[in-house]
Amino acid sequence: MDGCTIDEAAARMGISKHTLRYYEREGLLAPVGKAPNGHRRYSDEDLGWVRTIQLLRGTGMPIREIKDFVELSRSGDHTVPERIEVLVRYREELLERMAADRERLDFLDFKLEVYRGIVGDPDANVRAEVRATA
Known part of the structure; x- marks a missing residue:
């Protein structure tokens, strides 16, 4: 085998x-x-x-919902609408978390630029310019 x-x-x-x-x-x-x-x-x-x-x-x-999803998948194509519903719900939640993470990352980048500027990090301005053009 x-x-x-x-x-x-x-x-x-x-x-x-x-x-x-x-x-x-x-x-x-x-x-x-x-x-x-x-x-x-x-x-x-x-x-x-x-x-x-x-x-x-x-x-x-959660594992119990994954188990339900797997069982739906094994049950055949007639369960596709239910699977879509499950995936859409988790997709929306993931997008919300990603947006929140983006906001937190932007905050950290901003604070790092400020603090690096205070300690005289010469790369702080370069990173700020790169991020501004991205």
Whole structure:
């Protein structure tokens, strides 16, 4: 059987073996194939689902909602409108957080320029000019 071992999958995905097993146990991943020796073998499709789970977690979606989303996905195309609704909601929340982060970053940049100007940082004006033209 092709695929990668749990050690390889964990390394490729930047997560622990425990996390991979947790995803399986919670039903976030379909049952993973096994080699003749009984060891897990993760397919590219399995790793694609792991990446999907990671990205959904990054939006702030809780595991229980990811599980619901995965179940909708497995249920077929008739659930696409429900999946769109879920994704739109998290997209809007993510855009709000990004706007707030942009405001905080602008504040930090401004304060850094002020403070670097006070201590005589010669690059402060260059950075200010670059940012003004960006």
